Amino acid sequence: MTDSAEPPSTSAAEPKPTPNPIPNCLIHPRREPFEHGLLPIPKLIFPDPTQTLIQLRQKLVSNPRVDTATLADTLQISADHARLVLDTLASVLHSEADPLVKAQPGEIDFVGADLRDLILFLYIQSYKKLLPRTHKDSAAVADVWPSTSAFDGYLSALSPLQLVRSNSRRFMPSQADEEAHQLSYLQKHMANILSLLAEPVEGEGEESLVLTMEGFEHLGFLIQFGDKGSEGVSLSQATPFFANSDPDMPAVPVPAAQVHDWILQNIASALEHITERISAKENGPPSVSDQDVAMADACTSSIKASPSARGSSFIEGISKSSYVKQASDLKGSSVKVLNCHDSVIYILAPLRYATIYGCSDATIFLGAVGKAVRIEHCERVHVITAAKRVCIANCRECVFFLGVTQRPLMVGDNHKLQKSFYVSIRWHPTIHITQSWGSTWLKWALTQLNRWDDPLALGVVDPHDSLSHPAGVSDVQAESATRLDPDQFTSFLIPNWFGSESTGSTKDNPFPLPEAYMSSQQRNQKNLGVIKQLLREAPLEENRKRELSCALHLLFKDWLYGNFRYLRKRSLFEE
Incomplete structure (x- = not known):
């Protein structure tokens, strides 16, 4: 990558602009493009993104909106990958009024993306994620968990299970670390980014570039002012130029x-503020979230769920518990579930974005997610969610019960994954889908097929992770997920904590159950009825009945012992 020459500096006669008209309002990177908008497609990562994208802009200048066919032809990528680019861009755009965001799935190919938004999206595909901090005794850690999977290196050679138990979360990048890294990236590349949005002054050559208010607003894809992003201060109104x-x-x-x-x-001021905050945290006493706290009972403790200052809620470190959150318990419309183990987690709220990271041996139910879900570095986790799009990366032995209107994206080093159909009982997902997706999407979702069984697999190697990989691995395709056997399929019960408000049945689900799974459910229910009838009518002698009764009680006790923790937590909630 090259850093092209920056636009000429302002002359001494020009007054220096103040940092911004709102003195207490810091600049922030928009996290969504960096967290949900990076695609491991080699043809989208250019050796010299500035020159490549300038040529792209010149070639497509007559196309203010770029459709799927034009994008595929221009970048020499497949139609599937071109559609994936548009779907992904739509999920991370800053403007809800953009036609791409409002388009129904069947219209996206033709509506296309704004050329300037597309250029910014393609530019940040060169972004490299922040690596975790090095463990103090990396040799000892490697000796504990010797392995050659994608989990190594990225998680300091720890599996998700060990990650929770060793409290190595403190060695992973914090939100402040990641924000500083993203700001530093923007600081380095802002000259190039502005050159892609600016226009030359007529008659004065390419050296005299100017930015219109409309062009400046497209920077809202990457930066924002205030804590609420698009719901906060308008980008143009935060400037001394267009306010x-x-x-x-x-x-x-x-x-x-x-x-x-x-x-x-403004970036320098924000970085200084972040540095002071990180320094104060590192030099002060450890925060509650950094301590290895014993998670005894499910509760609403701030240890487990903490709202961030940027409109996201964190559910972190839940261990051997059941845990529930409603919309009133969450700040903002984004949730991150981090490093939870051996637990059942219910998030019964409409969301825009959700991330599940580093969890193991857990069942996680997400309310309807209107933008994107990312599930990464998880082991033996069951995830039940209705969402527009889902990305699954570097997971092992997980089962995903999905109701999705876009193809599930499979990337990274996945192993032994299974996919199945979304279904739940005692919850009204239709209400949350209306709130998080909008009525247009709901209408479409109710009349179209769920795309849970049509995953799209990309590469094993993520070019954004800053890690070195063996030669030739970049061409290997990620392992996809197999379909869950219908005989293993079951509905997911949402305990009735909230009375009639959440009572429902499978008929309340927006996606019709596939025939194979419906037949399996009906067959299992019928078999259960037959077994009950046979037991009632069995002509057994009294001693044989007692033996059968004892055997059933022993089996039930074994099952109860294995599920006692979950049942006890559930009973606490229902009380």
Whole structure:
């Protein structure tokens, strides 16, 4: 990658812009493109993104919106990958009013993406994620868990199970670390990014670039002011250039160099603030979330679920418990479930984004997710969710019960995964889907097939993870998921904690159950009825009945012992 020459600096006669008109409002990177918008497609990662994308812009300048066919032809990628680019871009766009966001699935191929948003999306495909901090005794850790999977290196050679028990979360990048890393990336590349959005002044050559207010607003894809992002301060209103502009009069374009200087000032201020915050945390007493706390009972303790200052809620370190969160318990519309073990977690709320990371031996139920779900580095986890899109990366022996309107994306080093159909009892997902997806999407979802059984597998290697990989591995395709045997399929029971408000049945699910699974359920219910009838009518002598009764009680006790913790937590909730 090359860093092209920055736009010329402002002259001494030009007044230096103030950091921003809202003094207490810091600049932040938008996390969504970096967390949910990176695709491991080699043809999207350019050796020199600036020059490549300038040529792309010149080639497509007559196409203000780029459809699937044009994108596939221009980038020389398959139609499936071109559609994936548009679907992914739609899920991380900053403007809910964009036609791509509002389009129904059948319209996306033709509606296409705004050329400037597409260029920014393609540019950040060169982003490298932050590596975890090195363990103090990495040799000892490697000796404990010697392995050659994708979990090694990325998780300091620990499986998700060991990650929880060893409390190595403190060695993984914090949200502040990641934000600083993203800001540093934008700081380094902002000159190139502005050159892709700016326009030359007529008659003055390519050196004199200016940025219109409309072009500047597209930076909202990457940066934002305030804690609520798109719900907070408008990007143009946070600048000294376009604030209080007359909506009936086009704002005067601003030299790109002046915009560049102003953004760098704000990034420097934000990085200084983050550095002070990290330093205070490292030098002060350990926070509650960093301690190895024994998780005894399910509760609403701040140890387990903490809202961030940026509108996301974190559910972290749940161990050997059941745990439930409703919409009123969550801040914002994004949730991250991190490093939870041997637990059952219910998130009964409409969401925009959800991340499940580093969990093991757990069952996690997510309410309807309107944008994207990412499930990464998990072992033996069952996930039940209705979502627009799901990405599964580097997971082992997991089962996913999905109701999705886009093809599930499989990336990384996955092993022994199974996929099945979304179904739940005693919950009204239709209400949450309406809130998180919108009525247009709901109408479409109710009349179309669930795409749970049509996964799209990309590469084993994630080019964004900053790790070195053996030669030739980058061409290997990720292992997909096999279909769960219908005889193993069962409905997921949501305990009736909230009375009639959450009572429902499978008929409340927005996706019709496939014939194979419906037949299996009916067959199992019929077999259960037959067994009950046979037991009642069996002509057994009294001593044989006692033997049968004892055998059944022993089997029930074994089952009860294995499930006692879950049943006890559930009874606490129902009380």
